[in-house]
Amino acid sequence: MARLFGTDGVRGVANRDLTAELALDLSVAAAHVLATIGAFDGRRPRAVIGRDPRISGEFLTAATAAGLASAGVDVLNVGVLPTPAVAFLTGSLGVDLGVMISASHNPMPDNGIKFFTRGGHKLDDDVEDAIEARLREPWERPTGADVGRIQLDTGTAGETYIDHLVSTVGAPLAGLRIAVDCANGAASEVGPAALRRAGADVVVINASPDGRNINDACGSTHPEQLQAVVVASGADLGVAFDGDADRCLAVDHTGALVDGDQIMGIIAVALHERGELAHDTLVATVMSNLGLKLAMADAGITVLETGVGDRYVLEEMRTGGYSLGGEQSGHIILGDHATTGDGVLSALQLAHRVVSTGRSLADLARFVTRLPQVLVNVRGVDKARAGSDVALLAAVEEAQAELGSRGRVLLRPSGTEPVVRVMVEAAELDHAELIAASLADVVRERLVL
Secondary structure, eight states, rough: OSSSSTTTTTEEEEEBBBOOHHHHHHHHHHHHHHHHTTTTTSSEEEEEEEEEEEEEHHHHHHHHHHHHTTTOOEEEEEEOOOHHHHHHHHHHHTTTTEEOOTTTTTTTTEEEEEETTTTTTEOHHHHHHHHHHHTTTTOOOOOGGGGGOOEOOOSHHHHHHHHHHHHOSSSSTTEEEEEOOTSTTTTTTHHHHHHHHHHHHEEEESSSOSSTTTTTTOOGOOOOHHHHHHHHHTEEEEEEEOSSSOOOEEEEEEEEOOOOHHHHHHHHHHHTTTSSSSEEEEETTTTTTTTHHHHHHHHHHHHHHEOSSSSHHHHHHHTTSEEEETTTTEEEEEEETTSOOOHHHHHHHHHHHHHHTTOOOHHHHSSSSOEEEEEEEEEOOOOOTTTTTTHHHHHHHHHHHHHHOOOOEEEEOSSSEEEEEEEEESSSSSHHHHHHHHHHHHHHSSOOO
């Protein structure tokens, strides 16, 4: 049976995979497990719940709040706010549990539930497994005054989060025009508000969520509209969030896309110059472009690589005490200010770098030269043998030797499909395509089902 929790909580089509019943049961089980491991420390537990604007978030939030209250947890419902806002509030309010109802960058019919422990940190795998194991178990329900209360926030939570974001910017952004694509998502209000409060002139698009239009041909997964608006409005740069605003991609004044690798590189150098980059190290995943690693080496910064997924980046950061990490997708974690990826925070830090240096985003991003990257998905193969087939591994080793230090080969089985992903980077696109196609042929031949 497949594990219920994925790399970022429980996710699926709302009201089919993720039902009100499941949301209620998950919240009850989470309360029980956290109580068992001593997370409440004998206190009457408290929780914060937020959501993105999807229609299904309304009933899933109600079900989750009901489950927690039935287990004796007092709940503050903060309404529509970004995932990083819920993580921040979980820490700043000193509550015992945070819950975000969102499917992030997924299409509108999907939704998800992710939990944060005290301090705003994501759950460890063993805690998630314990929650899954305790779903729908018999339990003695509290009664009378022992049941939890549910309170609706009046807007204070959002203001607290905006104040926190603006406090991270050392100098005002006056004179900077920023175009913002809010993906009709959770940052539609707080994203532009934070940038304006920091002093920027803000041009806003896709900030009219109706419950149905989240991530619909907009936001970080569809930056084309933002690219056009940046040029048309004469903006200095543009930023695009995803549905729950834990990601940020950028656009320079020419309309060129600036991806997560380049944003991480820009911020890493800024922190390094200020002596604020812990251990002079950036944590990135194996999918980050080799160009980022080469640029960081030139700047005297070490890059540590993890598996794909922000949870693995977070784990490495917490274990090693690192202050910056992220993914090529724009999921960037600034550990001195946040416990998870925060798109609005990343946008503010990027804009601050532009202002403080007096250089354009295009000029700053040029430092991270992206090597041509080719990704081939080989379907219908036995992915379990990808790491053990001798002939395939020999072919990968031969390809890497041919590329040398200015290229890279990555062979990665999919976590959810019978697919093996072949990724090749090289100085020339034609060379990368040739090697990727050759390796894909070897995968098909050696891993045939």
